[in-house]
Amino acid sequence: MRFILGSGSPRRKELLAQLGITPDAITPPDIDEDPKKGELPRPYCARLAREKAAAVVAGADDVVLCADTTVALGRRILGKPRDAGEAAAFLTALGGRRHEVITAVAVRRGSRIWTRESVSAVKMKRLSDAELNAYLTGGEWHGKAGGYAIQGAAGAFIPWISGSFTGIVGLPLAETAALLQAAGYPVWRQP
Numbered sequence: 328m329r330f331i332l333g334s335g336s337p338r339r340k341e342l343l344a345q346l347g348i349t350p351d352a353i354t355p356p357d358i359d360e361d362p363k364k365g366e367l368p369r370p371y372c373a374r375l376a377r378e379k380a381a382a383v384v385a386g387a388d389d390v391v392l393c394a395d396t397t398v399a400l401g402r403r404i405l406g407k408p409r410d411a412g413e414a415a416a417f418l419t420a421l422g423g424r425r426h427e428v429i430t431a432v433a434v435r436r437g438s439r440i441w442t443r444e445s446v447s448a449v450k451m452k453r454l455s456d457a458e459l460n461a462y463l464t465g466g467e468w469h470g471k472a473g474g475y476a477i478q479g480a481a482g483a484f485i486p487w488i489s490g491s492f493t494g495i496v497g498l499p500l501a502e503t504a505a506l507l508q509a510a511g512y513p514v515w516r517q518p
């Protein structure tokens with residue numbers, strides 16, 4: 328049994344390492360991440376995690392793990408910003424309000440697939456021009472859903488969360504460990 332991480336996200340690799348798991352292979356799938364017309368954030372996020380898991384090439388006994396993190400502002404899906412201008416628009420929209428961060432995890436072994444979602448609520452303070460400009464210049468918005476990373480400088484913009492910190496960063500570890508065990512992966516084997 329090989330463990331295949333179907334994700335190019337360094338955060339997911341690091342979070343797996345917290346469980347003592349080092350993937351045998353890392354093969355990020357290339358799928359279309361555009362939402363369907365009228366698609367809501369939660370079903371969108373779950374669909375993407377499943378599609379990523381289905382797209383990874385693996386042997387019948389291999390365990391494949393994929394995930395998707397989506398920031399939801401009401402019914403609006405905020406993906407990874409295309410440029411600094413879009414990141415600024417996202418952060419301005421998120422400031423002074425509560426939003427949700429959804430991470431869907433999909434584990435596949437052969438033709439079987441197990442999925443779970445983690446939903447967290449996040450409050451971001453309204454950003455001053457100086458805060459917004461400094462954050463954009465720092466570049467941490469790049470490649471992050473909603474244009475921020477709670478595990479970096481944006482932690483200073485977030486006075487409150489309810490949910491799963493690891494889920495917000497990109498891989499909820501409680502759900503992930505449960506899914507891996509369901510798929511027969513020995514998460515808690517003795518070293």
Ligand SMILES: Cc1cn([C@H]2C[C@H](O)[C@@H](COP(=O)(O)OP(=O)(O)OP(=O)(O)O)O2)c(=O)[nH]c1=O
Nearest residue numbers: 334335336355395396471472476477495496497
């Ligand atoms: C909200 C938030 C997101 N993120 C990151 C996690 C994900 O890497 C990214 C969301 O994009 P995803 O599409 O979920 O993942 P990815 O493109 O980085 O990698 P892959 O599809 O290959 O698995 O945003 C943080 O690191 N911190 C945060 O606080």
